[in-house]
Amino acid sequence: MTATPHPMRLVTIVCEALARDLLLRLARECGAHGATVSPASGVGATGERPADIEEGANVRVEFVVTPETAARILERVERDLFPRFACILWESDVRVLRRGKF
Amino acid sequence: MTATPHPMRLVTIVCEALARDLLLRLARECGAHGATVSPASGVGATGERPADIEEGANVRVEFVVTPETAARILERVERDLFPRFACILWESDVRVLRRGKF
Amino acid sequence: MTATPHPMRLVTIVCEALARDLLLRLARECGAHGATVSPASGVGATGERPADIEEGANVRVEFVVTPETAARILERVERDLFPRFACILWESDVRVLRRGKF
Amino acid sequence: MDLLEAIRHNLLSPAPLFFALGLLAAAAKSDLKLPEALYSSLTIYLLAAIGFKGGAAIQEAGLGVVWLPVLVAAVLSAAIPLWTYPVLRFLGRFPASDAASIAAHYGSVSAVTFTVATGFLANTSVPYEGYSSALLAIMESPAILVGVLLGKMTEGPGNPGPGSSLREVLREALLGKSVVLLVGALLIGFLCGKSGLEKVGGFFVAPFQGVLALFLLELGLVAGRRLRDLRRAGPFLIAFGVLIPVVHGAVGVAIGLTIGLSPGGATLLGTLCASASYIAAPAAMRLALPDANPTLSLAASLAITFPFNVSLGIPLYHEMAMRWSTP
Amino acid sequence: MDLLEAIRHNLLSPAPLFFALGLLAAAAKSDLKLPEALYSSLTIYLLAAIGFKGGAAIQEAGLGVVWLPVLVAAVLSAAIPLWTYPVLRFLGRFPASDAASIAAHYGSVSAVTFTVATGFLANTSVPYEGYSSALLAIMESPAILVGVLLGKMTEGPGNPGPGSSLREVLREALLGKSVVLLVGALLIGFLCGKSGLEKVGGFFVAPFQGVLALFLLELGLVAGRRLRDLRRAGPFLIAFGVLIPVVHGAVGVAIGLTIGLSPGGATLLGTLCASASYIAAPAAMRLALPDANPTLSLAASLAITFPFNVSLGIPLYHEMAMRWSTP
Amino acid sequence: MDLLEAIRHNLLSPAPLFFALGLLAAAAKSDLKLPEALYSSLTIYLLAAIGFKGGAAIQEAGLGVVWLPVLVAAVLSAAIPLWTYPVLRFLGRFPASDAASIAAHYGSVSAVTFTVATGFLANTSVPYEGYSSALLAIMESPAILVGVLLGKMTEGPGNPGPGSSLREVLREALLGKSVVLLVGALLIGFLCGKSGLEKVGGFFVAPFQGVLALFLLELGLVAGRRLRDLRRAGPFLIAFGVLIPVVHGAVGVAIGLTIGLSPGGATLLGTLCASASYIAAPAAMRLALPDANPTLSLAASLAITFPFNVSLGIPLYHEMAMRWSTP
């Protein structure tokens, strides 16, 4: 069995921990089948976000999705999260195994 | 001294924390010279994996490797981990400094 | 409103937690406007770096920056961090929303 | 013991001094920091312990005694934002959402300030109603709800986005972790009574003051990092953060004495009115009023009002309670 | 004290009530959660404390007294999967690997259930053998080994993959963190004896019941999130999770009395037989029997059997022990 | 009690046994590990508790009594690297930066070793100066500064890179988290005195020995993982890690008796001289002398000197103090 990877999009969002649940719901609505969430702290335009009180911490959320789903997520994040939360997003091209999962 | 980056592969695997040691061993056998492990929680086909009890948590493991090593890791993960653990994998192209390390 | 992403560089550095502040300062001097820091443990040429005592842990720092800033960061990391700390760096191409932030 | 003596006595006790240590360490940019998990764990411990002890005290006192103070406290918490909001909006010239958010913080309460006050009373051997932490539990949420309503009323129409619906705010105000823990532990304490408290006293009672001291070290570190934000906040907010607690403290003490609380109990009600939330309110406001700047409210409550209360405020409210209670 | 009274008494104590609070908070989808590090820290504390106290008690009692109950307990742990497996396989129609995994969970034991039982005995002033936690320590591993053998025997041939070799399973069963801590602390307690226990009693004894209550809050939250899985598990597993503990409890009590344990000690042996593992077994099974669905076994042990035992089971086993011991 | 008896007594107490359990578990590659946050939390607790108790003791003793031992201790800490460095450089043939870094580790002190020593004295009912933890606090930094100077003097010119300037090293040595906590808590204890200590005794005193035992479990795990590094370190460093503490212990005991400390106090000063840092020094050296290999110094201090001191060293220094104090 040879492992042939399929092209897919990786969308990474870093935002306030408070926005975690909203973000996951939003992405599910856009068609994401899963998500990986890691703790993070950060510095950015809205100052330092140290991780010691959860209210101030960031989360780093990754979605591996099809290009169409990625486009939908980008649009929703731009509309619903950017105006309300300290948040950044980037997107890149990746290859996955088991395309059917995404 | 100018910093000229060399092409390399980044293989990222998110899986049950329990599979951590197996995964690291497997990748070493395939020729990976190092690994970076971060804690993660997640949602996917096998349900929510909250981080509060370690048995249920995920880890996110990254390997920066040559394309040949990457291919070997993909094959082994597909064969040994996918059938047994909740697990996803993606691969992307990166550039590194100090090619000799990888 | 359509969300059109702009090309940008993602520079990821994994290094000893002790080097965190130096790295953030260095990147700011190179022109990075922000950074995301996650906890990590790892294995590499300098042995295992388990996360249980902070002195031994790694951090994983990501910068989303312009290609010019990325080049500057690579040069500084090569000059200032590589000789002194256990450290690896990789760079990749990403697309972001809100180009003005970076 | 006169006021100055009481202040000196209060300042030279472990809790405020550990807070000062945290402030100084943050100001000196020391790398001292507590792990995030320790911060949350201490919060959980303190809320569970406060609730449990309060519940056991309610059972001892009987619900017949407790209902009036609890009702009055709930009304006070809901009422405070009603006058705090116009002060901020028209005197302080804050935007509507910021005024509403800050008003909600000051109507809600700080469990840690409350606890420092009970420690102060214990050290000066002033008795107080054991069920007072029921007042703490009831005062968390009403102000948050009123604050959100104030903010929403003035907000223009437009896409509210997910999470800003009134239902979600209600949920956050009533099921937020601090409320659930405090009220839940209160109920458990009430059901278990004194015998239950004895079983777990080695954990929830004996180490309590020391845990509080450690927690204040962390709060000092957090507040110290917030000090920078204060400069942006401007002199009005700083004055507000010192003066409004004195007003609310006086109101709380007076009403407490009126409804028949002991001077110790009235001191605690005054302290609760004077204190500002920095756990429940920030999270709820961030979700409900995203336009409000969280830096302003958190800097005011954590870096001004909290230190003021634990150093000077509490002895002051106690002094008021003593003077106004002697006929 | 009759059975109903004992149940009421048991339910109205802090530990089960905090568990209920956790269940309710999870059901109401409150954002209350304990940091992961606190969960592991409390586990480590509880295991170290249980082991240490048990070891000191063994030293006091003398090895001559302890060997027989320990041996019997080990045999019980190994035997339970032998009859539980066919019940699950043929009555419950579970696949072989699931039947083996669940059987291993029910042969192994739950340290927290054990601890709630010692608390119950202490509160009702029933004496028990101090060395009973040696029984807890010995009963963790045998069932896991037997369960793995059952699962492997029936597994078809094929690529086992890394980590599923018998050697690795043995390693996980004998060197898994809960076994190492419990047995290690037991040895330390045995070597230090009573004087050692006095030195560390302010940490390992005084706050113990309170820490347990906090831990049960967390377990309640985890179990609450598992409740959804139960629907998938089906009615057979739910009935199994309630009935099998009663059977095993009766067996444990009867055998305990037969080998000369006091009614209190027999209650504890019964509780151990009735309890199901949710710390050591899940990790070992996940590695050894990857085809088994971890959701099934964890939902049964944590969301059914555990709450049943800490609420109704323990008073019931105690009642059995009292009745059957009076001649 | 003769030396052998004292060693046996010391070894059979919880703290060293938990350390041994950690060592064994790491050697057997058990998956037992403590969460990182627990490690930092225990460190913070221990340093705060040690400092607080020491400060309260200074207030009781009076500054007039304390200044001389404190001054002597500071000088000792600064002086030790001056002779340790040439030993490592010329006998051990280490590179300059490694020699300087190891010398700094051995001039600085280990709070945990100190604490095990106070436990040993308490268990053998030997009185000691309560303010001794002031000696611990003062001895952390001087050796670090001297070590850095030694390393820098011999370092060739070249781009030092960010963070290696003397100012940053001073900052790390004086504002590093362990120094800030220890000195800060000492000051707080001094200001609060005995009455303050009573308030927080249920947290900072009663559970202390037990917390220490748990912390030693973690240290054992960390040291166990370092044992592999020892092979690379070579026999010289192993001999160094055992012999140099004996020399420093003797020096500390002798000087302690000379300046009028009780035998107990002299034992503690000897222990401090003999102990090597593994919290403050590693961090400071990593920043100041990046060429030094952190594996060497940490393996020596944590995997050789620390276990030696807590098992054999402390009874030995105590024996010295007893012999040399009787006229």
Ligand SMILES: Nc1ncnc2c1ncn2[C@@H]1O[C@H](COP(=O)(O)O)[C@@H](O)[C@H]1O
């Ligand atoms: N250029 C950047 N590179 C990486 N992470 C960033 C960058 N800018 C912002 N972030 C992350 O996004 C969070 C919010 O950013 P901001 O809205 O700019 O405060 C920060 O706390 C960082 O974690």
Ligand SMILES: Nc1ncnc2c1ncn2[C@@H]1O[C@H](COP(=O)(O)O)[C@@H](O)[C@H]1O
């Ligand atoms: N589409 C996805 N994007 C990002 N992470 C995913 C995705 N699907 C699954 N994961 C991660 O992989 C883990 C296992 O996935 P699964 O096997 O689908 O339950 C999840 O807990 C997530 O952390």
Ligand SMILES: Nc1ncnc2c1ncn2[C@@H]1O[C@H](COP(=O)(O)O)[C@@H](O)[C@H]1O
């Ligand atoms: N090939 C690799 N892939 C991913 N992470 C690596 C790799 N090599 C090293 N690392 C990370 O970089 C840290 C320092 O590497 P080293 O300097 O090789 O010890 C390690 O602890 C790992 O976290």
Ligand code: NA
């Ligand atoms: Na208030």
Ligand code: NA
């Ligand atoms: Na069982």
Ligand code: NA
């Ligand atoms: Na020393």
